[in-house]
Amino acid sequence: MDAHRLIKLAESKNDRDLVERVINRFYKVYFTDGKSIADKDVLTAAAVEAGLDKDEVEKILVSDQYERQVVGDEVEAQQLGIQGAPFFVINNKYAISGAQPYEVFVQALEKVKAEEK
Incomplete structure (x- = not known):
């Protein structure tokens, strides 16, 4: 959930390159580096390395911001049979x-x- 919320933060910047960097960085950290993106420190470091502001990332992670949007995406995916x-x-x-x-x-x-x- 937290990784998806940070992707929503990236999307809010209206910068497709930033969104792609964030997603690709999360994939690399998880699949290549073998680290858990459920760990908030790992997730924060990856998001900042991809170009997100550390203060904004930390603010998101201690809040419920973007949670409704992520849940809405999940519901839509289920309705589509994804x-x-x-x-x-x-x-x-x-x-x-x-x-x-x-x-x-x-x-x-x-x-x-x-x-x-």
């Missing part, structure tokens, strides 16, 4: 689960384009 990653939703209508060949994405995009005519 059970894993990656998962893509195109035009709020077509769902693509798992790693798929590009043809699957082309088909979905062609359907969206045809519907717009």
Whole structure:
């Protein structure tokens, strides 16, 4: 939950590069470095290394800020039947689960384009 809340903080900055850096840093710390991002010190260090302000990160972690948004994302994911990653939703209508060949994405995009005519 805390990692997702910090991603929401990054999203609030309207800087897609920052969001990607934060997500990638969390992945690296967890999957490559083998550290627990449930540990607030590890999570704080990773978020700051990715470019978030330490004071803002610490403020978020002692509050419930962004919790409603994260829970809302989880509810939406359950409603869409999302059970894993990656998962893509195109035009709020077509769902693509798992790693798929590009043809699957082309088909979905062609359907969206045809519907717009």
